Every structure is written in structure tokens, then in C-alpha cells.
Amino acid sequence: MATTTTETVTAPAPRQTQVRIHLHTRSDDIELPQDTGPILVSTEVKRYQLSTLVNRLLETEKPVPLEFLINGQFLRSSLDDFLTQNGISAETTLRVEYVRALIPPLYVASYEHDDWVSAVDVLSPSSKPVRWMRNAEGPAMPQRILSGSYDGLLRVWNTSSEVIATGQGHTASVKAAKFISPTQVVSSSVDRTIRLWKFEDAAAESAGTLTPTLELFGHKASVDRIAAHAPSSRILSASADHTIGLWSSKKAEAPAAPEEVLPSANKRRKLSNTKTVPQRGPLSQLLGHQSQIADVCFDEKDATVGYSASWDHTVKTWDLTTSACVDTRTTAQSLFSICHLSESSLLATGTSARHITLIDPRASATTVSAMTLRGHTNVVVSLAKDPNSSYQLVSGSHDGTCRVWDIRSVRAEAMDRVGDSVYVIERNSASGGSRPAAGEGVKVFSVCWDADVGIVSGGEDNQVQINKSTTS
Amino acid sequence: NIDPESLLPKLPDPSELKPFPTTCSTICRGHQGKVRTLAFDPTGRFIASGGDDGTVRIWDFTTGRQAWSVKLSKDEPVNAVAWRPGNDTCILTACCGENVHFIIPQGELCPPDQEARSREILDAGFGHAAAPTTASKTASGATKPSASTWSRPSSTLQSHGVLLTLTLRTTPKSLSWHRRGDYFATVSPSTTSISTAVAIHTLSKHATQHPFRRLKGLAQTACFHPTRPLFFLATRQRIRIYDLQQQKLEKELQPGARWISGISLHPLGSNLLVSSYDKRLLWHDLDLGLTPYKTLRYHSKAIRDVAFHPGGLPLFADASDDGSLQVFHGKVVSDEFENATVVPLKVLRGHRVVRELGVLSVGWHPREAWCASAGADGTVRIWM
Numbered sequence: 001m002a003t004t005t006t007e008t009v010t011a012p013a014p015r016q017t018q019v020r021i022h023l024h025t026r027s028d029d030i031e032l033p034q035d036t037g038p039i040l041v042s043t044e045v046k047r048y049q050l051s052t053l054v055n056r057l058l059e060t061e062k063p064v065p066l067e068f069l070i071n072g073q074f075l076r077s078s079l080d081d082f083l084t085q086n087g088i089s090a091e092t093t094l095r096v097e098y099v100r101a102l103i104p105p106l107y108v109a110s111y112e113h114d115d116w117v118s119a120v121d122v123l124s125p126s127s128k129p130v131r132w133m134r135n136a137e138g139p140a141m142p143q144r145i146l147s148g149s150y151d152g153l154l155r156v157w158n159t160s161s162e163v164i165a166t167g168q169g170h171t172a173s174v175k176a177a178k179f180i181s182p183t184q185v186v187s188s189s190v191d192r193t194i195r196l197w198k199f200e201d202a203a204a205e206s207a208g209t210l211t212p213t214l215e216l217f218g219h220k221a222s223v224d225r226i227a228a229h230a231p232s233s234r235i236l237s238a239s240a241d242h243t244i245g246l247w248s249s250k251k252a253e254a255p256a257a258p259e260e261v262l263p264s265a266n267k268r269r270k271l272s273n274t275k276t277v278p279q280r281g282p283l284s285q286l287l288g289h290q291s292q293i294a295d296v297c298f299d300e301k302d303a304t305v306g307y308s309a310s311w312d313h314t315v316k317t318w319d320l321t322t323s324a325c326v327d328t329r330t331t332a333q334s335l336f337s338i339c340h341l342s343e344s345s346l347l348a349t350g351t352s353a354r355h356i357t358l359i360d361p362r363a364s365a366t367t368v369s370a371m372t373l374r375g376h377t378n379v380v381v382s383l384a385k386d387p388n389s390s391y392q393l394v395s396g397s398h399d400g401t402c403r404v405w406d407i408r409s410v411r412a413e414a415m416d417r418v419g420d421s422v423y424v425i426e427r428n429s430a431s432g433g434s435r436p437a438a439g440e441g442v443k444v445f446s447v448c449w450d451a452d453v454g455i456v457s458g459g460e461d462n463q464v465q466i467n468k469s470t471t472s
Numbered sequence: 473n474i475d476p477e478s479l480l481p482k483l484p485d486p487s488e489l490k491p492f493p494t495t496c497s498t499i500c501r502g503h504q505g506k507v508r509t510l511a512f513d514p515t516g517r518f519i520a521s522g523g524d525d526g527t528v529r530i531w532d533f534t535t536g537r538q539a540w541s542v543k544l545s546k547d548e549p550v551n552a553v554a555w556r557p558g559n560d561t562c563i564l565t566a567c568c569g570e571n572v573h574f575i576i577p578q579g580e581l582c583p584p585d586q587e588a589r590s591r592e593i594l595d596a597g598f599g600h601a602a603a604p605t606t607a608s609k610t611a612s613g614a615t616k617p618s619a620s621t622w623s624r625p626s627s628t629l630q631s632h633g634v635l636l637t638l639t640l641r642t643t644p645k646s647l648s649w650h651r652r653g654d655y656f657a658t659v660s661p662s663t664t665s666i667s668t669a670v671a672i673h674t675l676s677k678h679a680t681q682h683p684f685r686r687l688k689g690l691a692q693t694a695c696f697h698p699t700r701p702l703f704f705l706a707t708r709q710r711i712r713i714y715d716l717q718q719q720k721l722e723k724e725l726q727p728g729a730r731w732i733s734g735i736s737l738h739p740l741g742s743n744l745l746v747s748s749y750d751k752r753l754l755w756h757d758l759d760l761g762l763t764p765y766k767t768l769r770y771h772s773k774a775i776r777d778v779a780f781h782p783g784g785l786p787l788f789a790d791a792s793d794d795g796s797l798q799v800f801h802g803k804v805v806s807d808e809f810e811n812a813t814v815v816p817l818k819v820l821r822g823h824r825v826v827r828e829l830g831v832l833s834v835g836w837h838p839r840e841a842w843c844a845s846a847g848a849d850g851t852v853r854i855w856m
């Protein structure tokens with residue numbers, strides 16, 4: 001294979017067979033014991049040989065499969081090919097970043113629903129609701145999947161695709177559902193309410209139950225997303241009424257429900273003194289957005305901070321102790337989803353313009369967009385962080401795919417830093433056919449990523465779909 | 473011979489004119505037969521549509537989920553839907569047969585305070601006793617039957633949220649609200665009674681007037697000026713601008729079209745788009761005389777509808793029987809010595825042509841660069 005050098009006036013230099021590389025990583029647990037400085041390696045080496053080399057330097061007992069990033073691009077063939085394709089001289093010392101190899105998230109199972117699946121969440125030994133508990137049961141905890149559907153029901157599933165509990169109470173489509181703890185669930189709906197449920201798992205002889213414990217009133221329109229933080233018993237809600245609700249998951253702490261938003265039938269029922277589910281109102285309402293709120297999340301490190309993404313093109317940062325908006329970042333599009341990547345201090349936000357914008361919300365940030373992840377062909381409505389990596393996330397889109405991204409894999413373009421997806425997860429229901437126009441029938445509405453269960457997504461195909469990367 | 477167009481400065485590149493719709497993001501399916509009309513609600517959360525199946529449907533346009541529907545007629549199509557302007561109410565009007573129905577969609581679409589306000593607005597007119605404007609004496613002294621009645625519809629319709637029905641003795645095909653949400657105009661093109669083809673209604677008084685009793689030509693569609701008391705009335709070949717306060721004809725535009733299908737007035741009120749069945753789209757700058765400032769021929773079949781972006785983005789789009797929509801950049805400049813720039817941006821394809829009919833209606837989201845189209849193929853499509 002010929003070396004193509006640019007505009008060489010002298011005779012081509014003899015082909016370099018070795019190149020100096022400088023290895024580094026951003027993952028603490030696989031850092032080299034000491035900086036090796038530049039190492040001379042053959043230009044013929046590929047990912048596998050480099051992985052063996054680093055593992056030898058790391059003196060690992062069991063080899064860690066690694067991948068290599070040079071200038072934000074994954075090494076997919078030999079170093080020689082990489083140098084050629086990128087017009088880089090072999091005289092250069094290459095800065096080579098190594099990362100844990102990404103393993104394709106393979107299809108595991110689908111759980112069939114009667115209607116569209118709007119929301120998914122996972123309870124597992126490694127999930128947040130379990131980690132939040134002081135005396136975590138840990139590995140004894142079974143894996144459970146929570147789904148919310150347009151049929152108005154919540155369902156908890158075991159990993160044998162059996163429904164072990166059903167939650168009935170919402171009077172319209174469920175739009176969001178989350179585990180707060182292994183025994184508590186929160187959901188929201190087009191019916192303008194947020195509901196808290198007591199979850200009792202199936203025991204030896206009996207089925208599990210989802211029992212309504214509290215109804216939260218205050219929103220004037222559909223409540224489309226919720227975020228929960230168990231240690232502070234706080235819930236954030238994103239509503240089409242342009243407001244964000246801040247609520248307590250504790251009945252004793254929650255204020256009375258505002259009379260004017262209670263349905264009139266409820267007022268009558270109250271008077272007749274029949275036993276019903278207690279009703280409460282918000283701790284506060286966060287005002288400031290000019291259009292409907294698409295999504296909300298807590299800061300992963302500081303739960304007194306919340307973030308919201310709105311159709312009004314902005315991401316707002318909220319001080320939840322004072323309910324004040326402390327920062328507004330304006331983008332060029334309507335925003336449909338948000339997720340906090342705590343280790344890199346970035347917010348990922350899914351847009352109506354079919355991409356994901358990463359925003360640095362810190363006051364010191366000079367530009368609104370830190371980078372752009374491109375590849376989806378329809379709006380991006382759900383985002384979740386990889387529980388095992390500070391740099392990876394998954395997105396769900398109305399194009400009928402979930403995509404896995406690594407924010408270390410970005411290239412510089414004229415005005416922006418741009419990244420492509422690492423893996424594309426198709427709907428199993430589409431059975432390998434070409435993707436339908438406008439994602440018809442296969443739109444993904446919700447995605448969640450759990451270290452034990454894998455990538456769980458729900459959508460227009462009435463399915464919860466599980467994909468998992470398995471190392472063996 | 474030098475083409476004068478070649479002397480004009482080069483047009484900007486479409487990529488510099490973002491945002492504009494480029495991709496079909498949602499297909500809303502459910503209508504049986506042609507979808508004739510659509511309208512985004514004033515808050516921009518939903519889209520309403522009506523069609524040959526006699527139903528009005530409301531869609532969550534990001535997912536394509538039908539959020540609500542009502543069947544207004546077994547055999548008459550829904551010819552026009554329009555939301556009452558303003559964010560304080562949630563009132564949808566729908567023309568079906570000789571009726572104009574006023575609907576407050578049931579369920580969770582309309583916040584409780586808006587619903588209460590909407591009911592007040594619809595009921596206010598019942599306080600006004602049948603106004604003498606609707607009935608008049610004939611030469612023989614007998615009272616002519618009223619040309620319109622405002623009444624409560626059947627209890628079945630009421631239970632679906634249809635709370636008021638205006639019945640005309642003609643079939644309105646277009647309905648256009650005045651910005652303040654009290655007046656609206658209906659146009660019934662195929663009536664034999666030309667004197668009642670155009671009606672202006674006052675919702676708060678449940679009153680109907682026919683101000684154009686001696687109209688020349690067959691009325692097609694009409695609209696109100698956003699700020700001045702002007703009324704734009706399109707017949708097959710002419711557009712007449714009337715001053716409603718002074719009750720006089722202000723101007724008569726000559727678009728040069730053989731058969732006008734639709735008009736759209738720019739939100740600032742000084743530029744008018746005209747679509748025609750003879751494949752032409754005409755831009756009238758009202759400060760530049762009576763003939764079009766620009767004639768655009770981009771379609772191979774009839775153009776059925778045209779719409780300016782209502783929320784200040786420099787965009788407009790048309791809908792054609794060739795199955796496509798064409799999106800244009802059209803920036804209106806406030807400086808009267810500078811003319812508008814028109815740049816074709818994107819052809820949106822996807823609708824199937826069914827028996828020579830393609831896209832029948834186009835509308836814009838109130839704020840975003842998103843448009844929607846209604847097709848003879850039974851779909852509503854959202855473009856982002």
C-alpha cells in the first residue's frame with residue numbers, strides 16, 4: 001500500500017515502520033502505574049495488540065478489553081492506516097487515549113404491552129433507588145422493570161417478562177414512571193396528576209401490588225416527565241402548563257392541594273367523607289419558561305440543584321432551596337429531553353433538530369454548546385447516562401432507534417465539536433426491515449440504562465425492549 | 473435581451489436561512505378519506521384536523537397520537553377548522569355542511585380555567601335576544617326566514633364538547649377569525665345565493681351579517697387585517713380589500729390568477745400571498761400597487777393552500793396536488809423602500825396523490841419552524 005503524503009517535492013521518504021505513541025486515559029481505575037512517556041510501536045499494530053500492550057503495562061489479572069482514541073476518533077484498523085487516512089506524519093508522537101472497550105448492546109428480550117409504552121425504569125442491586133437506601137439489600141435485590149403506558153396503567157415486570165404488579169388510578173395516559181425506592185414508585189400522567197404508589201413485590205404465594213398512597217395536584221396540563229431524589233424525598237415534574245413542580249414524596253411534608261385544581265368530583269367526595277387517596281399540593285412551582293417543559297433532572301452531585309429543558313429553546317438551572325432560576329442557556333431549537341453527566345459537568349439535551357447538544361451549565365462556560373452528537377433522524381426525546389462510564393450515554397428517538405454515544409469520540413468542525421454514535425439499537429419489532437418514514441410505529445419514548453439489566457427502552461411498538469452488553 | 477432577474481443580487485444560500493422544516497417527523501393516521509383542513513392550537517401543543525369522514529380530530533403532533541375526536545356528520549365532510557385566537561380559551565370552530573360548530577374539546581386538553589372561560593364566551597351570546605339583523609322584512613311585509621341560527625346542538629354532540637352550533641343556509645368552506653376572537657368570517661363559495669356567500673359573525677352577540685350583498689364574482693375565501701379594520705375578500709380572480717369602518721372598497725388587487733384557491737396575510741398586514749388552482753403562487757406587496765410583486769411557479773399541479781408563518785419567522789409554505797409542499801424564506805422588511813426577499817428552501821414530499829388530489833391544506837406552528845399538511849391520502853403530516 002502506498003503512502004500518500006501531501007505535496008511532497010522531494011522523493012517520498014522511506015516508509016516509517018514505527019511510530020511514537022503517548023498513552024493516557026481518563027478512567028482512574030485503569031490508569032497506568034506511572035507515565036511511560038512516548039513508546040515506540042510498529043505502525044502495523046491494531047486495537048488488539050495495543051490492548052495487549054496496555055494490559056501488560058497495567059499488570060491486570062484478567063485482561064480489560066480496551067479501545068483507542070486518537071484525535072477523538074476510534075482506531076478501527078492499523079496505526080498505519082490511521083496515519084494515512086488522516087494525513088498525519090509518522091514522525092509525530094501520537095496522543096493515544098485508551099478506554100474500556102464498548103461492547104455491542106445485544107437484544108435480550110421484549111415485554112409486550114396493550115398500548116404504547118411511554119416510560120421505563122429499572123430496580124436492580126446497582127440502581128439508584130437501591131443505592132440511595134442506607135441499608136441497601138444489595139445483591140439480594142431482584143431485578144424489576146417498571147413501565148408506564150398510554151393505556152393509563154403502570155406495570156412492574158420480573159425479568160421473565162411476567163407482570164408482577166399493576167398500578168391503576170390514572171385517568172389518562174401515563175407519561176412518566178420512576179422507582180423512588182424498592183418499595184415506592186412515582187408516576188405522572190396526561191390527567192395532570194402525579195401519583196405515589198407503594199410497591200410490594202411478589203412473595204412466594206402472592207402476586208405483587210402497586211397501591212396508590214398519595215395524589216399530587218397543582219399542574220394545569222399534562223405532566224410529561226418526573227425526576228425523583230429519594231434521600232431528600234424531592235420530586236421534580238415537567239408539565240405542558242409551562243411550569244415545573246417541586247414536590248415532597250412524604251405525605252406529612254407535602255402542603256394541601258390547591259382547591260382550584262382539584263377536580264370537582266373530588267371536592268364532593270371530600271365532603272361526603274369517604275376514604276380516598278390523600279391529596280397534596282406542590283412545595284413550590286418553578287416559573288420562568290415560556291413554553292411547555294419537556295424534561296427535568298436533578299444535579300447528580302447536588303440534589304438542591306435541578307435542570308429543565310423546554311420547548312422555549314432554553315435549559316434552566318434551578319436552586320431548589322429558593323425555587324429561583326439561577327441560569328438560562330438559550331439554544332437554537334426546542335428541547336425535548338435532558339440528562340446530567342455529572343463527571344464531565346455537562347448537560348445533554350435532545351432537540352427537535354434531531355441531534356443532542358451538550359451544554360456546560362457552569363458560569364465559567366463561554367459557549368452554550370460544548371459539543372453536538374449527530375445521527376438521529378427524528379426528535380430526541382429521552383436520554384440516560386451509562387451507569388458504568390462518565391463518558392457514555394444512550395438516547396431514544398422518534399426515529400425508532402436508541403443510540404449509544406461516547407463524548408470522548410468527537411471531531412472538530414468549523415463551529416463545533418461533533419460526535420457520531422457508537423452503537424445503534426434498532427427496535428426488535430421492526431425485525432430488520434428498513435426504518436419506516438417518520439419512525440411510524442417504532443418511535444422510542446423512553447430509555448433507561450442500568451448496570452445490571454442493560455439498556456431498557458419503550459415505545460410506540462407497545463414493547464419494552466432490553467439490550468445488554470455481555471463481556472463473555 | 474437580458475433577463476432582469478440576472479441583474480439582481482445573488483440569493484442567500486438556504487443553509488444560511490435555518491431554521492426551516494426539512495423532514496417529516498410525524499404522521500397522524502386515523503381519518504377515513506381526505507383530510508381537508510388543519511390548524512395548530514394557539515398554544516402550539518396540538519393540531520386539529522377535519523375531513524371527508526365528517527370527523528374533527530385533535531392530535532399530539534409530536535407523537536401522532538390522537539388525543540380527541542368527534543363525529544359531526546355521517547355524510548358531510550368537515551371543510552374547515554380554526555381555533556379562536558388567544559391563549560385564554562380553548563375553542564375550536566369546525567365547518568361541516570351548513571353548520572359551524574363551536575367545540576371545547578373534552579378530556580385533559582383544555583386546562584380547567586381555560587375551559588371555564590371558553591364556556592363563558594360561548595354562552596355570552598345567548599343573552600342577546602334574536603337580533604333583528606338576522607331577519608328582515610320582504611317587500612310584501614312578511615318576515616324572511618333568518619339566514620342563520622345560533623343554537624345548542626344535540627345532547628350527543630354536547631356531551632362531546634360541541635356546545636354551540638351556528639347554522640347557515642349555505643355551506644361554508646372557509647372560516648377566518650379576527651385577531652381579537654369576537655368576529656369571524658365564513659365564505660360559502662358554491663352557493664346559488666351570492667348575497668349570502670360571505671358572512672361576518674359576532675360571537676359575543678350570536679349575530680350574523682352579510683355585508684357584501686352585491687359582490688362581483690364568486691367568493692372563495694377571506695381574512696381580517698391583524699390591526700386595521702380591513703377585510704380581504706378573494707373571489708375567483710380578484711382580491712378586494714374593504715374598510716369595514718368606513719364601509720367602502722379600499723383596493724382591488726389583480727393577482728392574474730384564473731382561479732384563486734387560498735390567501736394568507738402576513739402577520740404585519742402589508743404583504744399577501746395568493747395560491748391558485750392554475751399552479752401559480754403570487755406575492756402581493758400592498759405598498760407596491762395592485763399587481764403581484766412576485767409570481768412563483770414551482771408546482772406541476774394546482775396549488776390548494778398557502779400560509780405565512782404566523783409567529784414572526786420569515787417563512788411561508790404552499791400545498792399542491794402534485795403531492796408536495798414547497799417551503800420558502802420570505803422576509804418582510806419594515807423599510808418600505810426595500811422589497812421582500814423570497815428564497816425557495818425545501819420541497820417536502822411524502823403525501824401520496826390519490827385520484828389527482830395531493831396536499832389540501834398547510835399550516836404553521838404558532839412559534840416554531842414546524843409546519844403541518846393535510847392530504848388526500850388521509851394523513852396529517854408534521855414537518856420539522
Ligand SMILES: [Mg+2]
Pocket residue numbers: 734777778779833834
Ligand atoms: Mg390556509
